[in-house]
Amino acid sequence: MLKGEGEPAYPAAATGAGVGVYSSTARRRQLGPLYPLFHQYPVVFSMREQNYSDGKELQHRTQAEAPGIKSWTSQAYTLGGISNFVSTFLTFPIYKVVFRQQIHAVAVSEALRQLWHEGPQYFYRGIYPPLLSKTLQGTLLFGTYDSLLCCLSPVGPHSLRHRWAAGLMSGVVEALALSPFERVQNVLQDGRKQARFPSTFSILKEFNSYGFWGRLSLGYYRGFWPVLVRNSLGSALYFSFKDPIQDGLAEQGLPHWVPALVSGSVNGTITCLVLYPLIVLVANMQSHIGWQRMPGLWASMQDVWDTRGRKVLLIYRGGSLVILRSSVTWGLTTAIHDFLQRKYRSRKELKG
Template structure:
């Protein structure tokens, strides 16, 4: 009986990943499922993210980062949640929806090769970076305690950016730190989508409940990906927290500054790494599990109406 359930679950799993050629409904459904799963996981894990951000900016220990937030008071604890909540919801919409659409374009009928998953993941990450970099920029300014007096709200930051000329709005404002964001997002998406399904399929063959492989696959894959790309996250956080008309340092100068201020030690570059493991495990585990659950429910409902 267990083997039959596992076979049926695996069949459903593959059915939800590849609809018949010419069927557009599932690709459009993927955008909705991605939005819901990312919204829920972001809301639940935002406190962890904020502590990690403080460690990235100030290179302080975990206890010191928590102490900073404690002294600022509860009224500031969720300061900055709206940009990531909106951006992560849009991220899920673009990431999962664009990936499924590109994968269907590359190969309308599965199974899909590693190269096809990698290509679709890479391109979905590019789209995500272009669309969402401005949200991350505003979010990083809001979360920097040093900017609270000058820029107390999202509106004050947008007002500052819009006071620049057209090129200034892009290079100094909304798209500050874009190139490391592009590399981080494209590689991160490619790695996640390339290895998510193989890990999940391997665990599914063990006869586990259907939500366990998705949760574990997302946790393991997301954690490894984020650890590999963590230095880029630190660079992005430091570049995007900077604001003002004065000449900003170049990408290389910013990277050199981060390296120097961390005492030229890779261990200090990974300050905040202890929480990034937890945050990545919880966030991507929840996102993958919620997405898989919604995907199954949607596919079951579709089968009943057909």
């Protein structure tokens, strides 16, 4: 298009209209001794100001929206621990009912009757080990996943292969660090052992009475191999599909907490249902204590299969509560983690 008569020979940005233009005072302060040349060569200076503004805008948008180059940060560890602490405290009653079903192969009503018969003083018996272990689990799970993902793929977006590998390795770290906590927790929650082992200290005293290898294989790391498989596969599944589901729902214009809640619920439910036989196996193996009857991995699998009447349906007894527990726990955990992460980023942007 030809320039019309009376139009300026340079863009509107140089005259004070448009994006990236500063006031006369700000322009004088920025240009310093070069300010007198501005009126002689307005196009050059307007292009400089426009490029500076566009560059700052692009930098801010890239930092806010794109993953970019990631570096190690302790923030992922902190947010993971807080989110798991809150969700574990809120959902512990559901977990205890499910555990009774896994141990005794009873219906929901029978598990509730057992807890009611024991009295309210025992209802939260065993909460401290899972509260501590789940807090450490969240710290390790989210923290090591983020750190490993930084090593595998420093520049985003991250591929499914990278998310799967980082999730798998974070699950291995989690199993190594937290198996002793789960072992003590499962003994405490078994109603048959309340008289013999009334407290955590009594259980630790029993484990420490073994020899070195006995402390590991029969004590703290009883049932380690199924724990390792369960945790590594569970973490890989969760982290591989959490973000795609959450991003897809976020595109629908839903409130921020809805995609995180739904994504965590769906992933937690599917993961626990797929790995539920391992969950039952771990609960049964870790409930044994002492030298009298300590079957190995294969014998424990056979025992679980036989006591469940050699039926897959009976192995999945308690599945309805597993769905509820997994949906609530991982939904809350993911939603709380996402909320805290947004707050952290907003505060960081304000400071920056």
